[in-house]
Amino acid sequence: MKNEKPYQPKSGFGMLAFAFILLAGTIAALIVTQNPLFALLFILFLFLLPGFFVVQPNQSRVLVFFGDYRGTVKKNGFFWVNPFYSKKKVSLRAHNFDSERVKVNDKLGNPILISVILVWQVEETYKAAFEVNDYTHFVRVQTDAAVRKLANTYAYDNFEDEGEITLRSGMEEVNHDLEGELAERLAIAGIRVIEARIGYLAYAEEIASAMLQRQQATAIVAARYKIVEGAVGMVESALEELNKKQIVDLDEEKKASMVSNLMVVLCSDKSATPVVNAGTLNH
Incomplete structure (x- = not known):
């Protein structure tokens, strides 16, 4: 398998000057001598024209001579090559x-x-x-x-x-x-x-709604888990502080009631409504 190889063509300006001199000489010879054989020089002028080409920045020309890869021109400028070369343009831009x-x-x-x-x-x-x-x-x-x-x-x-x-x-x-x-x-x-x-x-559209509900449910469960985890820590801290400072003497039944009330308040979606109990715990 072949790889890319650089090709250095001739500058097109020198050949362009030669082509115009050839054209001017042909016209002058036809006018002066009126010999139709000088028309062959005009055919030579036309033959030279396909050899000219321009390579723009970040462009290239791949040169092929009757199926034989001759090289790639990446240099920018105006050039001339054998008119029988085919010149395929390949962009090097992103x-x-x-x-x-x-x-x-x-x-x-x-x-x-x-x-x-x-x-x-x-x-x-x-x-x-x-x-x-x-x-x-x-x-x-x-x-x-x-x-x-x-x-x-x-x-x-x-x-x-x-x-x-x-x-x-x-x-x-x-x-x-x-x-x-x-x-x-x-x-x-x-x-x-x-x-x-x-x-x-x-x-896809056919399952987007169901997957959105699943994502929402997963987010809600995760949020609830964090809320419960934080509430448990807060209740535990509250009981420890009450016991440590001996503010109130709580038996197991009162602790259970207090834990229940605090968990409801901390985990509820709505604000708690305070109730004043003027009696005992059970009345």
Whole structure:
């Protein structure tokens, strides 16, 4: 397999001056001598014209002579080469590709919508021009394949195992894997992946509502757990302080009643309504 090789063409300005001199001489000879054979010089002038080309910044030209790869011109400027050379333009600029949102199943089988943002650049012009049919189309297809593989590797979210890497919580790790997968796939076309990251991620419409309720329920349970945990600590601290300062002598029944009341007050969603008890504990 061939690799890219540089090609140093001739400056186009010298050849352009020669071409205009040739044209002027041909016209003058035809006028003075009126010999039609001088028209052949005009044909030579026309033959020289396809050899001129310009290479813009961050552009390149891949030169091929009757199927034989001769090299790549990356230097900017105005040049002239053999007119029989075909000159295929290959951009060396960074391209930004925002893929379409595709519906795929994650690791747990849940349908999700996902898209990626890819920044890529042609690094090997020979591979981009000859190893694949259309390198821009190749990027789109391979990006779609990499996204589907990535979605099948990770779950969108995991409510049971908080330590597991998921598409939603492990963005850094997921984007790193995506970039590595794309770099491996696009290397055949001589393309360098500059950056790859998930641009859009959501549950599919048919399960989005149910998953939202599940996320809300998980959040509520976690919040309740924290509230109960904090309330238990506060009740324990209150009983210790009362016993330590001997403010009131509580038997087991009174402690149980106090604990019950405090837990209700601390864990309730609404503000507690105070009740003045002028009798005993049971009346």
